[in-house]
Amino acid sequence: MNTRHQKIIAPMLLLFLLFPFTDLASRNDNLHRKLTATLIKFAKDNKLEGEQLESMLGEIAIGGRQMRKGGVGLVDASDTFIVLDEKRNALVLAGKEWHGQDSKESELVLVGGNQVYGSLRFADVPNLKIIIFSPTEARYIDLSSNMGGKYSRFIQSQGPDN
Secondary structure (H helix, E strand, C coil): CCHHHHHHHHHHHHHHHHCCCCCHHHCCHHHHHHHHHHHHHHHHHCCCCHHHHHHHHHHHHHCCCCCCECCEEEEECCCEEEECCCCEEEEEECCEEEEEEECCCCEEEEEECCEEEEEEECCCHHHCEEEEECCCEEEEEECCCCEEEEEECCCCCCCCCC
């Protein structure tokens, strides 16, 4: 594949990588085409390579700073908050407070359905990669590049011959 085709395909592929938790197939096709065309034109007008555009969009999508208010950060619309200035890492989930490690420690916390499933310490935050498996897909978030994506899985059922 030549460089010209790579420059066109990379931004289109990026759209799928930047929205790993949404189903683009259900989105308005016309808006999808307009956004893709705008990204391709932007990259061309600014002489950006595919990787440069991906990095910029990744920073916007998952690397951007969020507004904090009163020492907390909103995670989603279902009453999940990060308590930012406590001595211990803390969350508020549906009105219930959870405390983790000392705030000087790096900690990964798994949350779902207004509960904490677990947490673990780690040291290498800039190179952290999170992989999530489900029966129908595998998703990843790479903090070193501010990118993420999902892949469909086609698992063959185990029969008596397997």
